[in-house]
Every structure is written in C-alpha cells, then in structure tokens.
Amino acid sequence: MSRKSNLTLIVMGLWVLALALAPSLLGNYEVRIAISIAMFTALALSWNIIGGFTGYPSFSTAAFYGIGCYVGALAQRSGVPAALAWVAAAAFVGGVSFALGAIVLRLKGHYFAIGSIALVDISRLVISSWGSVTGGGNGLNVPLLEGRPPEVSALVLYVMLGIMVLAFVTNVIVDRTRLGFGLRCIDQNEDAADMVGIDTTRYKIAAFVLSAIFPGAVGAVYASWVGYIDPTDSFDILTTVKVPVMAMLGGAGTLLGPVVGAFSFVMLEEIFWANFLEWNRAIMGAIVVVLIFFLPGGILRLDWKRILRRLSDRSKARSTDKGSAKE
Amino acid sequence: MSAILELSNVSRQFGGIKALNDVSFSLHEGEIVALIGPNGAGKTTLVNAITGVHSPSSGKVVFKGEDVTKQKPFQAARRGLARTFQIVQPFPRMTVVENVAASALFGGNPESIAAARDRAMEELEFVGLGHVAETPASSLTLPNRKRLELAKSLAMGPKVLLLDEVNAGLNATEIDVALDLIRRIAARGVSILIIEHLMKVVLSLSSRVLVLHHGELIAEGPPQEMVHDRKVIEAYLGPKFAERFQKEMADG
Ligand SMILES: Nc1ncnc2c1ncn2[C@@H]1O[C@H](COP(=O)(O)OP(=O)(O)OP(=O)(O)O)[C@@H](O)[C@H]1O
Ligand SMILES: [Mg+2]
Numbered sequence: 001m002s003r004k005s006n007l008t009l010i011v012m013g014l015w016v017l018a019l020a021l022a023p024s025l026l027g028n029y030e031v032r033i034a035i036s037i038a039m040f041t042a043l044a045l046s047w048n049i050i051g052g053f054t055g056y057p058s059f060s061t062a063a064f065y066g067i068g069c070y071v072g073a074l075a076q077r078s079g080v081p082a083a084l085a086w087v088a089a090a091a092f093v094g095g096v097s098f099a100l101g102a103i104v105l106r107l108k109g110h111y112f113a114i115g116s117i118a119l120v121d122i123s124r125l126v127i128s129s130w131g132s133v134t135g136g137g138n139g140l141n142v143p144l145l146e147g148r149p150p151e152v153s154a155l156v157l158y159v160m161l162g163i164m165v166l167a168f169v170t171n172v173i174v175d176r177t178r179l180g181f182g183l184r185c186i187d188q189n190e191d192a193a194d195m196v197g198i199d200t201t202r203y204k205i206a207a208f209v210l211s212a213i214f215p216g217a218v219g220a221v222y223a224s225w226v227g228y229i230d231p232t233d234s235f236d237i238l239t240t241v242k243v244p245v246m247a248m249l250g251g252a253g254t255l256l257g258p259v260v261g262a263f264s265f266v267m268l269e270e271i272f273w274a275n276f277l278e279w280n281r282a283i284m285g286a287i288v289v290v291l292i293f294f295l296p297g298g299i300l301r302l303d304w305k306r307i308l309r310r311l312s313d314r315s316k317a318r319s320t321d322k323g324s325a326k327e
Numbered sequence: 328m329s330a331i332l333e334l335s336n337v338s339r340q341f342g343g344i345k346a347l348n349d350v351s352f353s354l355h356e357g358e359i360v361a362l363i364g365p366n367g368a369g370k371t372t373l374v375n376a377i378t379g380v381h382s383p384s385s386g387k388v389v390f391k392g393e394d395v396t397k398q399k400p401f402q403a404a405r406r407g408l409a410r411t412f413q414i415v416q417p418f419p420r421m422t423v424v425e426n427v428a429a430s431a432l433f434g435g436n437p438e439s440i441a442a443a444r445d446r447a448m449e450e451l452e453f454v455g456l457g458h459v460a461e462t463p464a465s466s467l468t469l470p471n472r473k474r475l476e477l478a479k480s481l482a483m484g485p486k487v488l489l490l491d492e493v494n495a496g497l498n499a500t501e502i503d504v505a506l507d508l509i510r511r512i513a514a515r516g517v518s519i520l521i522i523e524h525l526m527k528v529v530l531s532l533s534s535r536v537l538v539l540h541h542g543e544l545i546a547e548g549p550p551q552e553m554v555h556d557r558k559v560i561e562a563y564l565g566p567k568f569a570e571r572f573q574k575e576m577a578d579g
Contacts, residue, residue, distance in 0.1 A: 178432055178440060185418055185429050192416035195378070197404035197434030197483060 005172075008255050012168055015259065020161055023154035031153045037266050038160035039222065042214050043239075044246040044258035045167040050211040051244055052253035053180055054204060055187030056105070060116040061243040063123045064093050064215035065222075066234035070127055070134060072220025073142040073229055082145060086159070086220040093216025094209050101208035105201070108190070117240065124235035139230030142223045156225045160218065167214040171255055174210070183207055187253070242284070248291055251298030260299055330389075331356045331518050332377070332408070332487050337386030338542075339369075339376050346372040347383070348542040354487065359509075359519045361529040361550065364539035365563055370522045371413055373539065374489045378403040378410050391486065404434040409485035411476040413492045413522075417464035424460040427451060427478045434483030443482075450478040454508060470501045474508070481512065488512065490521045494528055506531060526554060538562065 022034040043061055050058045068089040075085035104115040127134045134140065145152045174180040182203045185193035194200050223229045242265065244252075250261025265287070272283045295302070330353035339347040346369045354360055364370055375381040377388055379398040388396045390408055398406070418426050427447035428440070437443040451457050454474040459467065467475060473493050480488055494505050502525070509532060513519055523529050529536060529550055536553040538546040540562040546553060553559055 181429060181432060181440065184421070185433075188418040188420055189416055191380075191400075192412075192418060193429075194400040195380075195404060195410065195412075195416070196430040196479060197401050198429075199399075199401050 005176075005255075009172070011256065012259065016161055016165060020158065023150065023157060028150065028153065031150075031157060033266065033270060035153065035157045035160055035225075037263055038157060038164045039218055040243065040246060040266055041259050041262040042160065042164040042167045042218050043243045044250070044262040045164065045171055046211045046214040047243050047247050048171060048211075048252060048258045049174055049183075050204075050207045052247060052257070053174060053183040053187065054207045055253075056204065056207070057109075057113045057244065058116045058208070058211065059113060059240045059244065060097075060100075060104075060119045060208075060212070061215050062235050062237065062240035063120040064097060064212040065219040065239060066120070066127070066231075066236075067096060067123055068093050068216030068219025069223040069229045069234040070140070070219075071216070073140050073223045074133070075220075076143050076224065077140070082143075082224050086217050086224070089220035090213045090217040093219075094213040097209045097212030098205060101205040102201075105204045105208060117237075120235050120237065120240050124231050127235070128231040134231075137231060139228055142227050142229060144227045145224055152225070156221060159221050163214055163217050163221070168255070168259070170210055170214075171258075174207075175255060179203065179206060184253075238281075238284075245284070245288055245291065248298055249287065249295070251300035254298070254300050257298050257300045264299070329356060330354065331391060332520075333389040334377070335387045335389075337373075337376055337383045337388065339372055339381055340384045341381075345542050347376060350386070350539070350542075350544050352537055352544065352547065354518050354520055356518055357513070357516060358535065359513050359521060359533050361533035361536045362520055362522045362539060363524070363529060363536060363553075363559075368539040368562075369542040370539055371491055372542075374410050374491050374520075374522070377489060378408060401433070404430075404483055407484065407486040408489075409434070409480035409483050409487070410489035411473075411480055411491055411493055413495070415472040415476050417467075417472065417475055419463070419465040421464055422461050423456060423464050423467065423475060424448060424451060426464050426475060427482045430479040431482035447478070447482055450482045453481065453511070454478045455504070469496050470505075473497070473505070477508065477512070481517075485517055487518045487520070490519060492522055492524065494523065494525055502528065530554070 019034045019038060022031050043065070047058060047061055050056050071092045072085045072089040075088050076082060080088065100119055104112065104119060107115045128136050130136070145155060147155065174183070182193065182198045185196065185198055186200055186203060190200055219234065246261040246265045247258040248261065249265055250259065251257025268283070268287070269280070272280055276283070332354040334353070335351050337347055337350045338345065350373065362370055362373065372381065376383045379400045379402065382397055386396070387394060390406060395403065395406065395408070418429065421429070424444060424447050427450055428443045431437055431446040431450070432440060432443035435443070435446065437446055448457070448460060451460050454477050456471060456474050456478060459471065464475060477493065490509070494502050497505060506528060509519065509521070521528070521532065533550055536548065536550045537544055538553060538556075538559050545558050545562060546556050548556070
C-alpha cells in the first residue's frame with residue numbers, strides 16, 4: 001500500500017515540475033493552458049474532499065471561487081498587497097463555508113445537490129445587488145500585477161501551482177488520517193458512521209471548509225490576473241458543473257483522479273474550442289453522458305490491465321487469423 | 328447490583344402514533360435482559376430512543392448515572408452504549424477489518440489507525456471472522472454479516488450492548504454458535520439487552536424478560552413465567568387464541 005502511495009507522490013511531483021517548466025520552454029499560449037490546468041486541478045482536488053471522499057455531490061465550487069474573486073479584489077482595491085489579499089480571500093471563504101455548511105449539510109443526496117447550487121445563485125445575487133461595495137452588475141477593476149506580460153503569466157502559474165500542491169497535500173493528509181477514514185465511512189453509510197462514534201456533522205463541515213478555501217484563493221488570484229471581474233463570470237454555473245465532472249472523469253475519491261480528470265478535460269476543451277467553437281457545450285454534455293454510462297468510476301478506476309490484455313489478445317487473434325487464411 | 332441503564336417514563340411519538348408509551352425499566356450491571364413483543368410493538372424504536380437515533384419525546388434515559396436523554400448516536404457510541412442494527416449496516420466498500428477498525432477508531436480510543444486495526448483483528452477473531460478479515464464486507468453471508476455487526480459494536484469497548492434481532496434469519500446450528508458468542512460477550516462484563524423473537528434464545532440466555540406491546544411494557548419477569556403469562560400470550564396471539572392455547576396447555 002505504501003509503495004503505491006509513494007508512486008502517487010512521485011507522479012504528482014513530476015507533473016508539477018513539468019507544468020512549472022512551461023514558461024521557460026513553451027510559448028504564451030501554452031502557459032495559459034498550464035495556468036488553466038493548475039487552476040482546475042486545484043478546484044477538482046478541493047471538490048474531491050467533499051464530493052469524492054465524503055460522497056456529498058457539491059455544486060458550490062463557483063460560490064467559493066466567486067466570493068474569493070470579490071474578497072481578493074476588494075482587499076487589493078483598498079490597498080492590501082496581492083499575496084495578502086489572496087490569503088485573506090481563502091480565509092474569508094473558509095469562514096463563509098463554515099457557516100453555510102452548517103445549514104446546507106443537513107440536506108442529503110439530491111436535496112444537498114440543489115442546496116449547494118442555490119449557494120452559487122444566492123452569492124451572485126448578494127454581490128450583484130450590493131452595488132455600493134461590489135460595483136453590482138458593472139463589475140470591478142482589480143489592480144494589475146506588476147511586470148511584463150510573460151513575467152506576470154509565469155508568476156500566476158507558479159501561484160496557481162502552489163495552490164494546487166497545497167490542495168493535493170491536503171488530499172493526501174485527509175486520505176491518511178482519521179478525518180479521511182471518517183469521511184469514507186460517511187460516504188458509505190452515514191447512519192452507521194454516526195453509530196460507530198463519528199461526529200458526522202463536524203466531519204462534514206470540516207470537509208466542506210477544506211473544499212472551499214482553495215477555490216477561494218484560486219478566485220482571488222484569477223481576479224488579480226485578469227484585472228476585471230463581474231458577477232456573471234465569477235459565479236459561473238458552468239464552472240460549478242465542470243469541476244465535479246473533471247473529478248469524476250479521473251476518478252472521484254482517489255488522489256490522482258482529479259488531477260488526471262482536470263488535465264484531460266482542459267485539453268479536450270482546448271481541442272474543441274479551437275475546432276468547433278459553437279459545439280463546446282454540447283461536447284461537455286456528451287462527456288457527462290459518457291461518464292455516467294461507461295465510466296462510473298472514472299479513468300483511474302478502469303481495469304487497465306484487463307483492457308490491455310484484451311487488446312493484445314485481439315491483435316494476437318488477428319495475426320493468427322491472417323496466418324490461417326494464408327494456408 | 329446497580330442499574331447501569333435506566334429509563335423513566337420514556338415516550339416517543341411519530342406524528343400521531345405513540346411508538347413508545349411511558350416505558351420504564353432498568354438494566355443492571357452484568358445482566359442479560361430479553362425484550363420481546365410482536366411486530367411493530369416498538370422494540371427497535373426503544374433501541375433508537377436509548378441511543379439517540381430518535382430521542383425520546385418525553386421521559387429520561389440515564390446511563391452510568393448520567394442523563395443521556397438528548398444524546399446523539401455518536402455520543403452514545405463513545406460513552407460505551409453500543410447497538411447492532413436489525414437490518415445490518417456495513418460500510419459496503421470497505422474490507423471486514425476496516426469496518427471494525429472504524430468502530431475501534433471512532434468509538435473507542437486507540438492511539439492510531441494501526442492500533443485500531445489491531446483491535447479490530449482481535450474482535451474479528453473473537454466473533455470468528457478472522458479468516459475473512461480482508462474480504463469486502465459486501466461479500467459476507469448473512470450469518471457473517473450479523474457477526475460483523477457484533478464485532479463492530481464490541482470494538483468500541485461497550486459497557487452496554489443493545490442487540491436488535493441478531494439471530495433473525497439464522498438456522499438452528501448457526502443459532503447455537505450465536506448463543507455461545509453472546510454468552511462469551513456477557514462474560515466480558517458487558518450488560519446486554521437483547522431483542523428476540525426466538526423463544527429458545529430468550530429462555531436460554533436471559534435472566535429477565537420485558538414484554539412490549541403497542542409501545543407499552545405490559546409484563547416483566549423471569550422467562551419461564553413470561554411464556555405462560557396470559558397478557559403476553561394475548562399480545563402475540565390475540566385474546567381468542569390465547570384462551571384456547573391456555574386451555575390446551577392446561578389439558579396437557
Ligand atoms: N422513523 C419512523 N417514523 C414513523 N413511524 C415509525 C418510525 N419508526 C418506527 N415507527 C412506527 O413505530 C412503531 C413501532 O415500530 P418498531 O420498528 O419499533 O417495531 P418493532 O417492535 O421493532 O417491530 P419488528 O419486530 O417488526 O422489528 C410502528 O408502528 C412503526 O410504524
Ligand atoms: Mg424492530
């Protein structure tokens with residue numbers, strides 16, 4: 001078991017290194033993709049704690065991300081240095097998710113899913129109606145990061161990678177400690193979890209908060225990068241659906257699943273954006289359908305050994321077929 | 328003998344239904360008490376009321392001298408008030424030993440996850456599941472699932488164990504094995520309240536029987552007396568059959 005988990009850490013380390021090399025080896029376009037991958041990997045890993053380990057289908061990612069955007073932006077506008085504003089956003093979102101979690105985690109299954117989507121809409125409504133502070137529908141300008149564009153992109157990439165690594169380490173720690181054990185019990189049978197002595201409410205709130213702080217930070221960093229935010233973009237329903245799809249695509253509840261899923265999804269999206277602009281959303285829908293029907297456990301849970309064996313059997317069969325046809 | 332678990336005037340309503348009505352009794356240290364009653368009498372509800380799954384609407388539950396009426400199930404578990412489920416509740420995608428380790432880890436107080444696993448292995452050996460420790464819990468046969476439930480509750484180191492029909496669905500040989508196991512649990516100093524439909528089990532294990540009917544305790548006493556008690560037979564068979572049954576018994 002420990003051999004396997006060490007392998008996981010090595011794979012992840014190499015992957016982070018590869019992404020970090022993008023600015024020195026590749027062009028601007030590739031760096032943007034690398035930022036996107038780091039961002040969505042961080043979001044998917046965060047979702048994994050509540051959606052994967054705990055089995056609570058949360059669609060709150062965009063709420064945390066959007067609140068992070070605004071807290072970061074407002075802090076920076078009032079003169080707080082960028083790095084501090086990002087940390088403040090994470091902390092603030094942590095606090096908000098603690099309060100909201102206590103309410104919405106009383107719901108289960110579909111009801112929880114709907115409640116968690118409502119959090120996105122409620123947050124957006126609050127931000128858009130509170131115009132005097134947030135600029136309402138007109139959005140907000142955020143002080144730009146200093147430096148030439150390539151330097152700024154490189155900086156944003158490193159910061160996003162930092163958040164992604166923190167989110168990953170959090171997953172590893174959760175996976176190995178009693179928190180993760182307890183969350184798995186809740187996932188598999190919440191009543192029984194309660195009955196063996198797990199304070200399910202506290203555990204679920206802890207998972208919800210851990211799944212919120214990194215998206216909060218990601219949102220704040222993103223706001224600093226693009227220099228302008230508005231409610232529609234910050235609280236995007238598509239983000240909130242994409243992130244769980246990514247985690248499930250790779251394998252929810254595993255350590256590398258969200259990493260593989262975010263990467264595959266971003267790459268697919270790039271390819272389809274480039275080639276069939278207006279089909280983008282249809283393709284996302286298709287992925288969801290394929291996931292449900294063919295890949296319920298995600299890419300990492302496929303029985304790769306069996307698939308490879310079958311493929312090699314088939315190619316062997318074909319070559320012997322050819323052989324017998326000749327005779 | 329002092330009471331380790333004491334219920335005073337416990338009632339529990341579900342909407343208009345009084346599933347428990349003014350139930351009072353106590354369980355003494357080291358005792359095995361049987362709780363019997365026809366289907367729907369409120370036996371499972373009583374276990375739920377004691378362990379905080381459905382807290383009493385009124386009345387009081389005292390465990391080891393402490394008022395625990397309003398406790399949550401996880402608090403009951405940590406206090407040493409364990410129960411098994413009538414419908415077994417494993418963590419299906421964990422191995423058998425992980426299932427029990429979860430109980431040991433959260434319900435007991437081991438130093439580490441590894442220590443909890445060791446503890447779990449001991450309990451699995453104790454209930455006779457050592458050989459299937461590493462198999463998935465979902466692959467167990469019914470008798471083994473019942474034993475897993477027992478191992479899970481034992482791993483928390485309970486003082487009181489509430490057993491909700493742990494023998495239902497077992498055949499005669501399996502029941503003999505289960506009886507022996509329950510006796511060995513009692514020998515560890517665990518006080519037991521056992522819900523049971525099988526008279527053989529009631530008669531051979533318990534020193535005292537409580538009879539629940541329509542949410543009320545209608546009789547209490549030694550098992551031999553209870554099986555001949557008019558009110559008890561009526562509860563199970565209805566008044567007409569009870570009369571005939573007693574006549575036949577009297578006639579030999
Ligand atoms: N959660 C609940 N909500 C509503 N009614 C309930 C609930 N739990 C139990 N009841 C009702 O309370 C009564 C007692 O049920 P309970 O399950 O305690 O009976 P029981 O004695 O355990 O029966 P059995 O021998 O079939 O297990 C029944 O009328 C049942 O319908
Ligand atoms: Mg019952």
